Amino acid sequence: MEAHTENREAYEKPWEPPTSLQTTVMGQIIVGIPEALILGILIGIWSALTRLGLNFDQVTGISILTVLARKTVDTAMIRLIMRTRRSPDYKGAAATVISFVFAPIAAAASVFFIPTLPTALYMTGFVCLFFIIVICLTEKPWNTSVSYEELKERGRKVRIMTREHFAEEIADGRMTFRPTDDEGYYLDEDGNRIETDRSTNQ
Numbered sequence: 003m004e005a006h007t008e009n010r011e012a013y014e015k016p017w018e019p020p021t022s023l024q025t026t027v028m029g030q031i032i033v034g035i036p037e038a039l040i041l042g043i044l045i046g047i048w049s050a051l052t053r054l055g056l057n058f059d060q061v062t063g064i065s066i067l068t069v070l071a072r073k074t075v076d077t078a079m080i081r082l083i084m085r086t087r088r089s090p091d092y093k094g095a096a097a098t099v100i101s102f103v104f105a106p107i108a109a110a111a112s113v114f115f116i117p118t119l120p121t122a123l124y125m126t127g128f129v130c131l132f133f134i135i136v137i138c139l140t141e142k143p144w145n146t147s148v149s150y151e152e153l154k155e156r157g158r159k160v161r162i163m164t165r166e167h168f169a170e171e172i173a174d175g176r177m178t179f180r181p182t183d184d185e186g187y188y189l190d191e192d193g194n195r196i197e198t199d200r201s202t203n204q
Contacts, residue, residue: 017088030073041065068130072108090150097143105134
């Protein structure tokens, strides 16, 4: 009975994703910038080859708006899935459907920056759609083989190996890393282990 009560209280207690919203947004921006650059280059090449006549402002607007639209909804849906499951593991059927269903919507966002020519509209939208689908296939939102906790464990092992490899440089002061304990956990300003990743990318 007590165990049941504790479980119910734990479930009713507000749950927060281990990674803060600010960190998630910053991560999406870091990833989104090269995606927008690559998409802009592809659209520019496509426009030149097909003589669509898109200028620099239009190419820039299309690439930024398309990536921004996808990243915004992607971030919102990921955090919604986490909160619903009360788990940082968001990948699966729901994430896959969201990623691929939203791809055409993000591609359609480019309409605002394309001249009122049906050919330019459809062709450029197709390039955006193809690019986003490739990104989705690369991210593999259906892949649940590695959990969040396993990724954290890998990160701790990498930090330990990194410090062992650069032990001499660290001792000489030539290299500095964020302080960790012997097991690879980050430490706060008071030297206490940080069990969660609310303020980090790892």
